[in-house]
Amino acid sequence: MWFKNLHLYRLHGVKARSLGEIDTLLAQRSAKPLGNSDARRIGWTPPAGHLGGGQMLHPLQGRLLISALRQERLLPASVVAEEVAEKVAEIEESEGRKVTRKEKTALKEQVTEELMPRAFVRSQKIDLWWDTERNMIGVNTSSRARAEDVLDLLRETLGSLKATPLSSQTLxxxxxxxxxxxxxxxxxxxxxxxxxxxxxxxxxxxxxxxxxxxxxxxxxxxxxxxxxxxxxxxxxxxxxxxxxxxxxxxxxxxxxxxxxxxxxxxxxxxxxxxxxxxxxxxxxxxxxxxxxxxxxxxxxxxxxxxxxxxxxxxx
Known part of the structure; x- marks a missing residue:
């Protein structure tokens, strides 16, 4: 439980909620396994896993520990391109014509849909530190985009969350x-x-x-x-x-x-x-x-x- 990276956000006008209410709301958006057609999905996961009895929220001395689970299917573009090229070659040989750009786009979508269920799934746990006394949130990820994804999930979970990236007077x-x-x-x-x-x-x-x-x-x-x-x-x-x-x-x-x-x-x-x-x-x-x-x-x-x-x- 030692953060490696930190993207910081200032919260504004935070609505007062009980810890029990927050825990319930987090549980309602818990992480679910990816469906066969899902490319990615994000949801909340217990920070302590099974050790915490499934508890989604860990309140500790004015700080909250929350964890998101981001799942993503990895389908290399080269694999899709190779499969599309084979299908294009088959059509052109059997029908004696050139495949149009529009048809290639449709084939790419078809191939992606067919291969997606077999793609490797990468899971990433992203921890969030919420300092309720300072109205500040820190997200443990190296990517600003991933941090924003977690904040978006928290907004959707709570219904409202005003947050801006922490900034200083001197750049x-x-x-x-x-x-x-x-x-x-x-x-x-x-x-x-x-x-x-x-x-x-x-x-x-x-x-x-x-x-x-x-x-x-x-x-x-x-x-x-x-x-x-x-x-x-x-x-x-x-x-x-x-x-x-x-x-x-x-x-x-x-x-x-x-x-x-x-x-x-x-x-x-x-x-x-x-x-x-x-x-x-x-x-x-x-x-x-x-x-x-x-x-x-x-x-x-x-x-x-x-x-x-x-x-x-x-x-």
Missing amino acids: PIRAMTTWLSDPASRPADLQLGDNFELKAKGDDGIVRARQVDLDSSEMQQLLESGRQSSKLALSIEGQLSFILHDDLALKSLRFGDALIEEADHADDGDDALARLETDFILMAGSLRQNVERLLEWLGGETERQPAADKGEVQP
């Missing part, structure tokens, strides 16, 4: 560039790692590097040429390390050794469910504290008003 790309170019600007508790990505304003491409001296003259020359940092490895006082992205996503999360040791020495009596809950409490506490510190270094949070889109119900 992350500007702050990261400043930290790289001016060592004196770096917060005292912030250490720079050796993994970065620099983007050029024009068409000069992207520079990526690991294990380099960030204060070297070569780095300063790149920055002076107008490149900006879109990704940068950071560490906060040994408590949390991550790669900060220009959309404020935190990826490749690693929690400090002291926190991991605290979790390892917790008295859970070898109870797997108690261990999961202990890990989540410690992790959520660390994330809350360090996200707030990061926001401070980025000039504070930007107040954004959510748009009424995606079929969202107005309160």
